[in-house]
Amino acid sequence: MYLKNVLLKYAGIAILSISFSSIVISCSDDDSNSPEENGGAVMMVDPEKGNSKVVWNYTNLGPDVWATLSTDFEDCGKGTSQSPIDLNTSQIIKKGPATGLTFSYKMNSALVALNNTHTNEFKVEKGSFVTFNGKMFELAQFHGHAKSEHEINGSQSPLELHFVHVAEDGELLVVGVLIDEGEENENYTSFWTEENFLETQKESVEQEVAGTHDLSKLLPTDSDLYQYGGSLTTPPCTEGVNWNVLTEKITMSAAQLSLFTDIFNNNYRPVQALNDREVISTEEEDVL
Numbered sequence: 001m002y003l004k005n006v007l008l009k010y011a012g013i014a015i016l017s018i019s020f021s022s023i024v025i026s027c028s029d030d031d032s033n034s035p036e037e038n039g040g041a042v043m044m045v046d047p048e049k050g051n052s053k054v055v056w057n058y059t060n061l062g063p064d065v066w067a068t069l070s071t072d073f074e075d076c077g078k079g080t081s082q083s084p085i086d087l088n089t090s091q092i093i094k095k096g097p098a099t100g101l102t103f104s105y106k107m108n109s110a111l112v113a114l115n116n117t118h119t120n121e122f123k124v125e126k127g128s129f130v131t132f133n134g135k136m137f138e139l140a141q142f143h144g145h146a147k148s149e150h151e152i153n154g155s156q157s158p159l160e161l162h163f164v165h166v167a168e169d170g171e172l173l174v175v176g177v178l179i180d181e182g183e184e185n186e187n188y189t190s191f192w193t194e195e196n197f198l199e200t201q202k203e204s205v206e207q208e209v210a211g212t213h214d215l216s217k218l219l220p221t222d223s224d225l226y227q228y229g230g231s232l233t234t235p236p237c238t239e240g241v242n243w244n245v246l247t248e249k250i251t252m253s254a255a256q257l258s259l260f261t262d263i264f265n266n267n268y269r270p271v272q273a274l275n276d277r278e279v280i281s282t283e284e285e286d287v288l
């Protein structure tokens with residue numbers, strides 16, 4: 001079951017009409033695999049999925065040709081609200097903290113490490129949420145792109161993580177954080193280890209991560225945010241995604257970054273046109 005099968009379009013806006021339970025079913029690349037079969041008792045969800053039957057990548061079947069690979073991927077070419085974008089701080093409108101995001105992530109979450117051939121991902125046990133404009137979105141998984149997909153004033157970072165959340169009605173919200181090389185990041189060391197970065201195979205491979213993990217420390221929850229309406233950055237490039245990119249970058253050591261980039265070092269989509277969209281931030285407007 002894939003997103004493409006359940007999209008409805010109203011007035012040019014893609015509406016995700018999936019029920020929460022059907023997203024849970026879609027957590028495996030293999031339709032015959034139930035969540036119970038690949039995660040034990042822990043239910044995992046994985047909404048940021050493309051059509052795994054159509055081969056795409058970041059090289060010979062890369063972002064420039066995604067839209068030609070399947071009619072289901074047409075938003076990758078024709079969409080006008082695509083992600084990622086360059087976050088040009090001179091164009092961003094500061095609206096203050098009223099448009100903030102509240103995090104409620106589990107401090108003892110189980111994880112499943114997944115290499116889905118496009119990225120390394122960590123599927124998250126149910127029970128971690130964000131609240132955005134009074135609506136709850138559940139954290140499903142987080143994964144990386146190297147280099148970063150979003151740029152800040154035209155500059156990429158070595159890595160960007162996407163924390164993918166889904167509401168009960170299927171609406172998506174992604175929190176992005178850019179990661180620069182610097183101090184070792186101790187908040188990630190319980191699972192950001194060599195054994196949890198699986199070699200790429202022809203098909204997805206996954207394994208349970210030992211122990212439980214404090215997700216509440218993975219992001220600086222007091223950071224301001226850049227907010228805009230965009231899309232999935234992978235096929236089918238579905239629009240209607242609430243994007244929140246942290247204004248504050250985090251660091252990882254060179255060794256930590258290498259765990260990811262030794263497997264994926266070119267899995268980013270270039271920035272897309274902003275068109276008539278507005279990017280706002282939760283920063284207070286400068287008082288002159």
Ligand SMILES: [Zn+2]
Pocket residue numbers: 143144145162233
């Ligand atoms: Zn992503």
